[in-house]
Amino acid sequence: MKIGSVFEDQNFEKRISITPEIAKKYINLGIEVQITENYGQHLGFTNNDFKDEGVVIVEDEKTLIENSNIITQMGLLSDDKLAFLKPNQTYIGVLHPYSNGDKLKLLTKKNINIFSLDLLPRITRAQSMDILSSQANLAGYKAVIESFSVFEKAIPMMMTAAGTIPAAKVLVVGAGVAGLQAIATAKRMGAIVYATDVRIASKEQVESLGGKFLTVEGSENLETEGGYAKEASEDFKKKQEDLLAETLKKIDIVICTALIPGKKAPLIIRENMINNMKTGSVIYDLAASQGGNSAFTEVDKTVSKNGVKIMGEKNILNKLPSSSSSLYAKNVFNFVSNMYDKENKKININLEDEIIEKTIIK
Numbered sequence: 001m002k003i004g005s006v007f008e009d010q011n012f013e014k015r016i017s018i019t020p021e022i023a024k025k026y027i028n029l030g031i032e033v034q035i036t037e038n039y040g041q042h043l044g045f046t047n048n049d050f051k052d053e054g055v056v057i058v059e060d061e062k063t064l065i066e067n068s069n070i071i072t073q074m075g076l077l078s079d080d081k082l083a084f085l086k087p088n089q090t091y092i093g094v095l096h097p098y099s100n101g102d103k104l105k106l107l108t109k110k111n112i113n114i115f116s117l118d119l120l121p122r123i124t125r126a127q128s129m130d131i132l133s134s135q136a137n138l139a140g141y142k143a144v145i146e147s148f149s150v151f152e153k154a155i156p157m158m159m160t161a162a163g164t165i166p167a168a169k170v171l172v173v174g175a176g177v178a179g180l181q182a183i184a185t186a187k188r189m190g191a192i193v194y195a196t197d198v199r200i201a202s203k204e205q206v207e208s209l210g211g212k213f214l215t216v217e218g219s220e221n222l223e224t225e226g227g228y229a230k231e232a233s234e235d236f237k238k239k240q241e242d243l244l245a246e247t248l249k250k251i252d253i254v255i256c257t258a259l260i261p262g263k264k265a266p267l268i269i270r271e272n273m274i275n276n277m278k279t280g281s282v283i284y285d286l287a288a289s290q291g292g293n294s295a296f297t298e299v300d301k302t303v304s305k306n307g308v309k310i311m312g313e314k315n316i317l318n319k320l321p322s323s324s325s326s327l328y329a330k331n332v333f334n335f336v337s338n339m340y341d342k343e344n345k346k347i348n349i350n351l352e353d354e355i356i357e358k359t360i361i362k
């Protein structure tokens with residue numbers, strides 16, 4: 001049994017799915033690991049770091065892909081590389097099936113087993129494989145650091161003989177994994193933190209981190225059985241907009257994290273709200289790649305409107321590739337381990353296992 005991974009386009013993706021530490025774990029399971037040359041060099045991992053753990057370095061990508069039973073990547077490879085895949089191989093990644101449906105169907109027609117880890121069910125047994133949580137956690141932290149770096153005032157309250165500098169006020173929109181980490185990070189750095197979310201259960205989590213939860217009067221619980229947010233009613237949206245419009249007048253920094261799986265990101269911070277924000281305020285939109293939670297959000301650009309900076313990046317984790325790769329590689333290893341039959345040295349695709357059944361592309 002061989003597992004392989006090839007170099008990804010560094011312009012879009014700096015994360016890797018196999019680290020030397022995780023390669024050793026695969027080898028201990030009896031799985032041979034093969035990677036392309038200089039696979040992790042940009043993260044400080046040399047070829048020798050992998051070789052020392054028993055990894056095979058393969059110069060030719062075509063050879064590696066064709067000879068691997070399992071291919072693990074961050075996302076979908078380019079069409080020319082996908083063409084090297086053969087029937088009965090297994091491909092694992094974060095494949096965004098809602099937007100890549102046609103490509104994935106073509107692969108399944110070739111009898112390739114496709115698993116998209118962004119479809120993992122939110123169950124206890126899947127927590128160690130949950131790439132959404134591990135990656136969103138880092139994204140929430142980094143969004144705060146990035147927005148604070150362009151905010152031109154101090155974050156914590158400072159009392160000096162010359163006077164007092166008030167603490168910055170931060171609003172986190174969406175209190176999922178990324179949002180909760182953003183709240184915790186902003187709070188640790190001395191900001192006054194507010195948060196809003198359509199899921200009522202988030203209130204207790206926000207308050208446990210020291211944030212102030214903004215509650216819409218007559219709130220309805222908009223949480224799916226899987227623990228994700230679902231779309232709000234028009235009445236709820238109107239009440240939320242009114243509350244946000246007033247709150248944003250006193251906010252310095254907004255961190256947007258609200259996403260609905262498989263749909264365009266909800267537009268929450270509208271043009272009229274931005275027009276009423278203080279000059280020098282910052283909006284960091286983590287939902288930029290899915291359309292953004294804020295008006296004027298553009299991918300990989302900082303837009304200035306009425307003195308408000310609106311920042312959006314397609315992949316913020318390219319700024320934390322080492323930490324995010326370490327967590328992602330562990331998630332993938334735990335996923336592979338769950339379906340690896342060690343005794344017979346093969347992948348066991350048991351569709352009665354909820355983890356496998358929910359993540360396989362049919």
